[in-house]
Amino acid sequence: MTHPTETPTRNSQVVNLLDRMPPAQRDALEKAARAQVQDSSPAGIADASTGTVKLSAEVDGQDLPVVEQIDETTRRRLRLHLPAALVSREVWQHRRAVVTHAAGYHASRSHLYAGRLIKLSAMGLRSELASAASYLLVSEYGEMIAEARVEAKRKGHADHSDVAQLRAERRTVGRARRRENLTVLSATGVTSYVAAVVAIAEVWGMALATPALLPVVGVMYACGLREVRRRSEPYVIFDQAAADEDAPLTDSTINAALRKIKVLGEEEIAELIGPIRAVTINACEATLKLPSGVTAPRVIAAREALAEALNVEPSWLDVRQAGHPNRITLWIATSDPFAETRVSPLVEAPERQDVWGRGIPIGFNRRGETIYLKLKHVMALLGGMSRTGKGMLLRSIICGLGLDPRVNIRLAAGAKPGEHIGYSRVCATFFGRRPGRLDLLLDALLMEANRREEFLEDEGRAKLGERDLAQFPLEILIIDEGQEYTQNSGPLSADIVAKIERLAGFAAALNIVVFLVTQDPDKNTVPRKFKSNSAVRIATKTGSPTQTNAILKEGATGNGLRAHEIPFERKGQTIVDIDGAEGELMRSYFIEDEEHDGAEPIITAGRELREQCGRAPGQFADPIEDYLLLATGLSSSGGGPGGRGKPGRPEVTAEEATVLDVILGAFPSGADRVPLEAVRTELADWDQQWAPRPEEEAAAYAGRIGKALGDALDKELEGTGVTLEPTRWREDSGRVRGYLKSDVEEAYEAARKIQK
Incomplete structure (x- = not known):
């Protein structure tokens, strides 16, 4: 180990000694150096380097290394002992703002201050001139002479000797005062000062005479202050x-x-x-x-x-x-903290999120702090008027959920499912306005809740936790435009409301969340028992105090949570009542949706993350979608076939396909009928046994395939009470024989129910 020398270096140069060592020796030296630094470090962490070595050109005839060491820990500790008032950059920034504001404020009011100074100086000048005149003219004898006259008149005789005596004394006193040294010196000084100022003005001009007048201004100002104090009248020159x-x-x-x-x-x-x-x-x-x-x-x-x-x-x-x-x-x-929108951090960094622990970043509060939404063991409610930012807030929520593969997103769009098509790749379930399918989805969630409850009974536990997410993922059902289901679905509305309230009553502890989104909220659109069990309430601008209370809680407006007073033009400004931000005013993050789809990279990242974990739609066992598929024969996993929110027949392999599957696949896109010739071609492509035999005539092939097709359909529809027969219709080329799509779909549904 080299030690620093006390001999000063000359012509010092920086040399890296490690480059001159064999690799094995260099590795051993680095390991030993880091171990020593780690042992001596207060935190027990080795630093990134062990110093800089400088070699002197000549020290006692030998080149000796000199090690320079910078003790940053000492510097940091010294800084910690200094008061924040001296070292804090934020404190000095505020002080600069105070000084800058005061300088500008007083500079802008300098004309007012000048007027007040002139007024105060004039007041002092008048006061002092009056005092001087009273002193030199002995004005106090005037009052005594007047009193003597009144007394002589009261006695009724013409003896005015007292008056004459007072007048004589007045003349004597006045003559004495005017000859006093102070009076003479003062008059001489004032005369000389005025003469000097006039002379300066005559010779060098008023530019040089003006500074000579400053003593007069100072004296007049002091006299004015004395007069103000004597009168006990408030007089302010400089404003605060x-x-x-x-x-x-x-x-x-x-x-x-x-x-x-x-x-x-x-x-x-x-x-x-x-x-x-x-x-x-x-x-x-x-x-x-x-x-x-x-x-x-x-x-x-x-x-x-x-x-x-x-x-x-x-x-x-x-x-x-x-x-x-x-x-x-x-x-x-000093200005509106919500004036400008902020882009969601998910746009810049579409990384894996922790929905359970940290939550989803959905917006920022007045302090600029990020607001996180946790959706664990809660029911959630989002409401407000149309075009007030609900869609953008929901956009942030779905994007955040998509980046956590432990979450199954079930999205039921009550209106305009096209707005949500971009999310379909991360949705375990997604469909447009279909009250019947939502009713079945709620049944499936209730069955899943019962299954999870049985698991907890066997385990002797009260609720599921984060450690259970691998076995029981977080199921989040998002019902957008909920009023379309709870009010406008005819007889099914009552059933849907009842099932939502039932889930809200016990499913939160089972990692099942219902997130209801509604506009024009009132007591009818928001189920009462669901609202009572909602721990997450979010309100964009509402139309009235009644709507505000319907989303937040009774008495919210009286507690200052007045969502109806949010400016309409401030879209995205929201009141949240959630864990960690009770009654907080915030503005939701922005993810572009008009000029380009800003959510697309986030959803793509979420899809890739889910595929890596085996959690993309269709990659894992999904009892919810399995139930819907058995009940309807249609899949809505990932938005259904095509991902557009329209449930359809799931893609099946050739081995899994049935004759009914092949017939349905023969229909051209958008067509409601298919000729038998196209069906025979589709069957031949599916299985070689349906293809024409060598040298088989067309009539014989049609008869053979017709009989085989009828037998296959009868077998698949056995026990359903439904038959599927070809029909005829007329086209430009003549009469055509084939199948109507409505008939095939009816037979398909009947066959699926039998298979259940």
């Missing part, structure tokens, strides 16, 4: 920059506002704990210790009144308890 509406936050501003709203008494003071610091470009934060008897909940309850006293919008102010009930942190912005 901190009282300006746009002034940065100060402790005096805060205390004045708290007194104004009657939270503090006139003599009480909220003390700053540490300096005020800037936290974003347009906001700052202060921590205060409240006086005894004033608690944080009291200040938080008066937040709207405090915002008014501080001349900001309520959404620009945030008050939180800082640990102790008598401590608060006050965050205030």
Whole structure:
């Protein structure tokens, strides 16, 4: 181990000694050096390097290495001992803002200050001239002479000797005062000063004479202040920059506002704990210790009144308890923190999400902090008026869910399923407005809930946890435009509502979540028992206090959660009542959906992630979709065939296909009928036994295939009570014999029910 030498280096050069060593020796040296650093490090972690070696050109005739070591730990510890008021960049940023604002504020009002100074100086000049005249003219004898005259008149005789005596004394005193040294010196000084100023102005001009007048201004200002104090009249020259509406936050501003709203008494003071610091470009934060008897909940309850006293919008102010009930942190912005939208972090980094632990990033609050939505052991409700940001918020939620392969997404679109087609690749179930299929889907979820409940009974546990997600994935049923199912589905509406309420009552602990999205919410569109069991409530702009209460909770408007007062033009601004953000005002993240599909890369990443884990739609055993397939013969996994939200026959292999499958596959896209000739061609492509035999005539082939087809159909439809026979219709080429699609689908459905 080399040691630093005390001899100064000359012509020093940097040499990497490791390059001159054999590889084995270099590896051993690096290992030993790192082990020593690790043992001596306070955190027990080896650093990235062990120093820089410098060689002197000549030290006692030998080249000796000199090791320079920089102790960064010492530097950091020294910085920790310095007060934040000296080393915090955010504190200095706020101080610069205060100084800059004060300079600009006073500069803009300099003309007012000049007028007030002139007025104050004139007041002092008048006062001093009057005092000097009264002193030199002995004006106090005037009152005594007047009183002597009145007394002589009262006695009724013409003896005015007292008056004459007073006048003589007045002349004597006045003559003495005017000859006093102070009077003579003062008159001489003033005369000389005026003569000097006039001379300077005559010789060098007013530009140089103006500075000579500053002593006069100073004296007049001092005389004016003395006169103001004598009168006991308030007179302010310089205004308080901190009282300006746009002034940065100060402790005096805060205390004045708290007194104004009657939270503090006139003599009480909220003390700053540490300096005020800037936290974003347009906001700052202060921590205060409240006086005894004033608690944080009291200040938080008066937040709207405090915002008014501080001349900001309520959404620009945030008050939180800082640990102790008598401590608060006050965050205030100088402009609207929700004015600009923010792109979802999922767009920049479509990485795997933790829906269970951390939650989905759905938006940001007034402080700019990310709001995460956790969907575990809860029921969720999202509502608001049309075109207020529900779709964009749902977009963030589905994209986040798609990036967690432990989640099965079941999406039932009540209207406009085309808006959700892009999500189909990560949806275990996706279909458009089909009340009957949603009714069956709820049945399947109830059956799955019962299966999971039996598992918990066997295990002796109360609820499923994160460790069970491999066996029991998080099932999230999203019902978009829920009013189309709960109100506008005829007789099925009552059944759907009943099943939703039943799931809400017990399925949350079984890793089954129902997420209801509705517009124009009221007590009819939101099932009562479902709302009572919803721990997640999100409201975009609503049309009335009634709608706000229907989404959030009864009395929400009285507690300041007034979603109906959100500006209509501020789409995406939302009130959330969720775990970690109770009654929080936020704005949802933005994912482009008009100029280009911003969700497409996120969904692609989610699909690839699910495929790697074997959790893409169709890759895993899905009892929910299996139930729907058995009940209807149609699959909606991944949005159904084509992924467009339209359930259809699942893709089957040639070995799994039946004659009915082949006939259905023979129909051209959009056609409602198919000729027998096309059916025979499709059958021949499916299995060679249906192909023409060598040298078999057309008539013989048609008769053989017709009989075989009839026998196969009778076998597949045995016990269904349904028969499938060809029919005839007329075309331009003549009469054609074949199958109608409605007949084939009816036979297919009947055969599927028998197979169940």
